[in-house]
Every structure is written in structure tokens, then in C-alpha cells.
Amino acid sequence: MKQIIRKNKTLIIAIIGYIALFLYNTELGLKALNESKYYFVEMIKILPAVFVLTSLIQTWVPTEVIMKNFGNKSGIKGKALSFAIGSLSAGPIYAAFPVCRTLIDKGASVENIIIILSSWAVVKVPMLINEAKFMGVKYMCIRWIFTIIAIFxxxxxxxxWIKESEIKEKEVLNFDMVVVNEDICIGCGSCARKFPEIYKMKNGKAIVIDNITEKVSKEEIEKSKKSCPVHAIS
Structure with a gap:
């Protein structure tokens, strides 16, 4: 029960807030509910595509590629790629958060994630034409230059101030994230010996220990996957 509350604390707080608002002023409560409905419908249209994108990044893009192009050692190339992704993107800023979380889990640096999020929010190359039309080319150019300087x-x-570990430590791992394919597992016991807090042997096959979510970090799980000689852990 405590784990369910912890996972859904934001939703619970929002529900309590709506109830309190309705009790205080029904008209304001209805207005807030209508506003929430608008944004909810908008999110329903966008987030499925975002989740597909994050799943593809998680599954098909190797960690080494992310670290090379967006990691701490990516240098100017990483900053340029991050700025290009953010500034050429379309869609609201909240669509960027799942993508950036996936990137940072795969080895992207905090610095490059900040560049992606910030340029996604305030640069928006596709919107520059509209900005120049309504505010003038001079305004657009000056604003754009100072915005880029501020972002970097x-x-x-x-x-x-912020380290990758501080962000990752806040993640609550899902037990279903770790699966041992019994058809592939050869029962060598390598994973159980090296990572006894995650795996154990049963009937000659490796299985995942129940309730590991609060005992191990995602880094340990990723290392344990690589410890399997036949790649039975996914």
C-alpha cells in the first residue's frame, strides 16, 4: 500500500486539491476540471507517440552510442546534437521529459539533457518565422542569440549542482523490467553468483528474486544482464 501511494503521490495530491477546490468554490472547481480535461485530451494525442519513441531508444539504441554522442565526454559534438534535437523538435515541452529520462538512463549527461529541454522549450526553430512575423526580425535575432547563450x-x-546519480536514485525500478528467458538460460549460475541480491537458482534455471525494486540500482541490473554468457536476461 505504501509503495502504491509513493508511486502515485502526485495524482493523489492533485485529487485532494480538486476536492478542496470544489468544497471551497464549486464554480472554480468546474473551471479547473474543464482546463484539466483540455490538457488531458492533448496529452492523450501526443504521449502514445512519445512512449513509442522512448521504447525504441531504450530497445534499439545501444548505451555506447548514447554515451558517445550525449555523454560527459561527447564534447562540442554532444552539445550541438542536443541543441539540434531540442530546437528542431515539435510538440509541447512535457513530451520531452520521457525522452530525456530515457537518454539520461542510457548515459546522456545532465548538461546535454538541460540543453535539449531548454532549447525544446524556448528556441523552437519551426516557430521562428511566426516570431519574426509578429515581433520583427531584429527582435527575433536578438532574442534567439541571448537565449542560446543563456541555455549553454x-x-x-x-x-x-546536479549529478546523474541524483536523478537515477529517484527512480523506482519495476520488477517486470528484469526477465530471465528460461528457454535460453543454460543454468550456469553466473548471474546468481555475481548478483545474489537479484537472481537465484531454481530447478537448474536462474530466476529473478521477488521484491528487488528497493534493493538494487538500475546500474546493477544493467551489469547483471551483461553477466549472462548467453544473453538470457532482458
């Missing part, structure tokens, strides 16, 4: 400066500052 902010990324440098936040890199010093």
Missing part, C-alpha cells in the same frame, strides 16, 4: 550557461551551472 545554465547547462554549465546545473552540471555542477
Amino acid at each position: 550557461l545554465m547547462a554549465q551551472i546545473m552540471k555542477l
Whole structure:
């Protein structure tokens, strides 16, 4: 029960807030509910595509590729790619968060994630034409230049304050994320010996220990997957 509450605390707080608002002022409560309905419908249209994209990144893009192009050692190339992804993107900013979370889990640096999110939110190359039309070309150019400077400066500052581990530590792992394919497993016991807190042997096959979510980190799980000589862990 505590785990369910912890996973859904934001939703629970929102529900309590709506109830309190309805009790205080029914008209305001209805107005808030209608606004929420609008954004909910908008999210339903966008998020399925975002989830497909994050799943493809998680499944098909190797960690080494992410680390090489967006990791701490990616240098200027990583910053340029991050800025290009954010500034050329379409859709609301909340669509960027699942994508960026997947990237950081695969080895992207906090600095490059900040660049992606910030440029996604305020640069928007597809919107520059509209900005120039309504605000003028001079305004658009000056705003764009100073915005880019601010984005890279902010990324440098936040890199010093926030570490990847601080973000990953907040993740609650799902037991279903770790699966041993019994048809492939040869029962060598390598995973159980090296990672006894995650796996154990049963009937000559490796199985995942129940309730491992609060005992191990995602890094340990990723290492344990690589320990299998026949790649039976996924």
C-alpha cells in the first residue's frame, strides 16, 4: 500500500486539491476540471507517440552510442546534437521529459539533457518565422542569440549542482523490467553468483528474486544482464 501511494503521490495530491477546490468554490472547481480535461485530451494525442519513441531508444539504441554522442565526454559534438534535437523538435515541452529520462538512463549527461529541454522549450526553430512575423526580425535575432547563450550557461551551472546519480536514485525500478528467458538460460549460475541480491537458482534455471525494486540500482541490473554468457536476461 505504501509503495502504491509513493508511486502515485502526485495524482493523489492533485485529487485532494480538486476536492478542496470544489468544497471551497464549486464554480472554480468546474473551471479547473474543464482546463484539466483540455490538457488531458492533448496529452492523450501526443504521449502514445512519445512512449513509442522512448521504447525504441531504450530497445534499439545501444548505451555506447548514447554515451558517445550525449555523454560527459561527447564534447562540442554532444552539445550541438542536443541543441539540434531540442530546437528542431515539435510538440509541447512535457513530451520531452520521457525522452530525456530515457537518454539520461542510457548515459546522456545532465548538461546535454538541460540543453535539449531548454532549447525544446524556448528556441523552437519551426516557430521562428511566426516570431519574426509578429515581433520583427531584429527582435527575433536578438532574442534567439541571448537565449542560446543563456541555455549553454545554465547547462554549465546545473552540471555542477546536479549529478546523474541524483536523478537515477529517484527512480523506482519495476520488477517486470528484469526477465530471465528460461528457454535460453543454460543454468550456469553466473548471474546468481555475481548478483545474489537479484537472481537465484531454481530447478537448474536462474530466476529473478521477488521484491528487488528497493534493493538494487538500475546500474546493477544493467551489469547483471551483461553477466549472462548467453544473453538470457532482458
